[in-house]
Amino acid sequence: xxxxxxxxxxxxxxxxxxxxxxxxxxxxxxxxxxxxxxxxxxxxxxxxxxxxxxxxxxxxxxxxxxxxxxxxxxxxxxxxxxxxxxxxxxxxxxxxxxxxxxxxxxxxxxxxxxxxxxxxxxxxxxxxxxxxxxxxxxxxxxxxxxxxxxxxxxxxxxx
Numbered sequence: 001x002x003x004x005x006x007x008x009x010x011x012x013x014x015x016x017x018x019x020x021x022x023x024x025x026x027x028x029x030x031x032x033x034x035x036x037x038x039x040x041x042x043x044x045x046x047x048x049x050x051x052x053x054x055x056x057x058x059x060x061x062x063x064x065x066x067x068x069x070x071x072x073x074x075x076x077x078x079x080x081x082x083x084x085x086x087x088x089x090x091x092x093x094x095x096x097x098x099x100x101x102x103x104x105x106x107x108x109x110x111x112x113x114x115x116x117x118x119x120x121x122x123x124x125x126x127x128x129x130x131x132x133x134x135x136x137x138x139x140x141x142x143x144x145x146x147x148x149x150x151x152x153x154x155x156x157x158x159x
Contacts, residue, residue, distance in 0.1 A: 104135065 028036075042050065063071070078086055093101070108116065123131055 042053075045053070060068070060071075081089075096104075111119065123134070126134065
């Protein structure tokens with residue numbers, strides 16, 4: 001199966017080169033080189049990594065233009081942060097169990113946009129401990145025994 005996918009991708013890549021020959025003799029255009037590197041990266045990924053990537057793409061597809069713009073802004077802010085700060089944020093995020101993160105996200109998305117903006121400003125002004133207390137008090141975290149069960153995708157069969 002993997003071999004078939006590799007062959008199909010190679011043929012498609014070759015067709016794009018044949019249909020759009022390079023303007024100079026320095027090799028394929030940068031966009032084709034970038035696409036090829038991306039495909040090579042995908043082909044080396046573990047099945048779970050591909051599942052996560054697919055989920056991320058599907059989530060982005062469901063976003064409104066406004067949500068996409070906010071995400072672009074947030075990513076821009078992260079790119080400007082010191083690497084140590086980004087690493088600490090990532091570790092703190094990953095320390096929260098997946099079902100709690102999903103419950104928090106669902107609860108957040110249920111709020112009207114105006115109320116979300118208001119909460120966003122309030123939360124930024126709070127300490128970590130205050131935020132945690134508010135999350136529990138307002139129901140952003142699941143209660144024991146009623147935790148949201150996240151649907152874990154079945155792992156693709158190994159070949």
